[in-house]
Amino acid sequence: MLTEAAVVLDREELRKLTLDDRQLMSEILSALIDDATHHAAMLEAAVKNGDSQRTARVARHAARACANVGADAAAEAFRAVERHAGTREFEACRSSIAAVRAGIERLREEASRV
DSSP states (O other): OOOHHHHHOOHHHHHHHHTTOHHHHHHHHHHHHHHHHHHHHHHHHHHHTTOHHHHHHHHHHHHHHHHHHTOHHHHHHHHHHHHHHHTTOHHHHHHHHHHHHHHHHHHHHHHTTO
């Protein structure tokens, strides 16, 4: 069973990606958090405008970026936004964007411990 920290950030995945370089881990996480925060704002605007295609595209891109470095919880939250956008369930998108923002904050807390 995974611990909450492992769900938020798969440290082993991040270590493999960075060859266990702590400075690089920190830089990657900082860039990812900034990028994910920017994507969350883009998602909010796309949902407000009722643009399901843009919402899905932005969410898919952000999910992949998060998954690539082991930010699994944030990746899953972005995937939920993408799924809801695909069926034009904008209220569910809004709830999932709230989960994205919470996931980013949990990731920020984990990153401070790297």
